[in-house]
Amino acid sequence: MGKTTTAINLAAALVEIGARVLVVDLDPQGNASTGLGIDTEHRGYTTYDLLLGDVDLHEVIQTTDIEGLWISPATIDLSSADLEMVSNEKRSFLLSDALRQPAIDDYRLDFILIDCPPSLSLLTVNAMVAADSVLVPLQSEFFALEGLSQLMLTVREVRQSANPKLRIEGVVLTMYDQRNNLSRQVELDARENLGDLVFETVIPRNVRVSEAPSFALPVLQYDPVSKGSIAYRTLAKEVAAKKGL
Numbered sequence: 599m600g601k602t603t604t605a606i607n608l609a610a611a612l613v614e615i616g617a618r619v620l621v622v623d624l625d626p627q628g629n630a631s632t633g634l635g636i637d638t639e640h641r642g643y644t645t646y647d648l649l650l651g652d653v654d655l656h657e658v659i660q661t662t663d664i665e666g667l668w669i670s671p672a673t674i675d676l677s678s679a680d681l682e683m684v685s686n687e688k689r690s691f692l693l694s695d696a697l698r699q700p701a702i703d704d705y706r707l708d709f710i711l712i713d714c715p716p717s718l719s720l721l722t723v724n725a726m727v728a729a730d731s732v733l734v735p736l737q738s739e740f741f742a743l744e745g746l747s748q749l750m751l752t753v754r755e756v757r758q759s760a761n762p763k764l765r766i767e768g769v770v771l772t773m774y775d776q777r778n779n780l781s782r783q784v785e786l787d788a789r790e791n792l793g794d795l796v797f798e799t800v801i802p803r804n805v806r807v808s809e810a811p812s813f814a815l816p817v818l819q820y821d822p823v824s825k826g827s828i829a830y831r832t833l834a835k836e837v838a839a840k841k842g843l
Contacts, residue, residue: 600772603807604735605713606633607826610816611834613666617708617843620659622648622697623672624721626679630713631671634662635814641671648696649724650682655701664819668705680720689720690760694728708843718752726756731767733837735801736788738774738781743788767840770833772801799833802826 602625609619623630624645631641640660647653648670659668683689697710712725726732732753736742746769757764769792775781788796801807807826810817817826 600735600737601716602629602633602713603811604733604770604772604801604830605711606630607807607810607816607818607830608733608834608837609634609667609709609711610664610818611827611830612709612838613664614818614831615834615838615843616666617838618666618706619709619711620668620670620705620707622670622693622710622712622725624676624693624712624725625672625715626674626677628672628674628676629811631669631673632814633811633816634664634667634669636660636662636669636671638673641673644675645670645672646675646679649679649692655696655699656704659705664816676715676721683720683724690723690727693724694761697728708841718748722752723756723760726753726764727760729761730763731765733767734769735772736769736784737772738778738784740780740784742784743791766795767837768797769795770797770799770801773803774800775803797833797836799829799836801829801833804829 605621609621612619621630622645643653643658648658658670660671662669683692712729714722714725734746734749736746753764753766769788771785771788802825804824804826806821806824807817810820813820817824818830821827
């Protein structure tokens with residue numbers, strides 16, 4: 599339970615408090631699209647077309663069953679995008695340019711959440727160049743902080759080369775089990791090393807959160823009163839407060 603789970607559930611929770619949100623699925627696995635109820639056969643135009651095709655933004659962005667929440671879906675086509683982008687001199691700016699088309703204003707969005715691939719790639723760099731900030735889900739596991747340090751280096755490189763405004767929005771601890779010594783130690787280490795960058799909210803290890811994607815629903819729709827739903831609502835309020843909303 600990490601980045602995709604956080605992307606779709608944070609999006610749903612932000613919509614609950616009145617925000618208008620677009621999720622950009624930038625992962626070739628397309629799990630964010632599935633988790634928001636978009637079947638593979640209904641992904642005609644996708645984020646791949648947004649990056650590499652001459653396709654109108656309105657053709658790519660789809661409504662979801664949650665009013666105020668849209669998605670740019672993904673398919674396995676995205677797995678070849680890295681290779682196809684390499685020869686493009688604007689290869690790091692393709693997503694940024696796509697999301698800055700005048701047509702985006704029609705949606706009157708408050709947030710665009712980009713669900714990145716699991717590895718640091720040219721797609722991930724595109725996300726960082728397009729973004730204002732990076733929200734990092736940190737699993738409460740032994741090697742989690744090691745991966746975080748590599749991500750921080752990448753953010754620094756992107757800031758120096760392509761997007762000087764990029765910053766870390768915050769780190770959110772996920773899959774947290776307060777009965778587990780390791781979870782508590784990871785939290786302690788994270789808060790000691792990163793201070794205020796770590797969100798107060800922690801996302802607990804919760805069966806309902808794990809079950810929800812198999813029903814193509816965010817946990818807030820699947821079980822609105824579960825501990826996972828409550829935690830994502832609290833996180834959404836923290837995120838919105840940072841934005842002054």
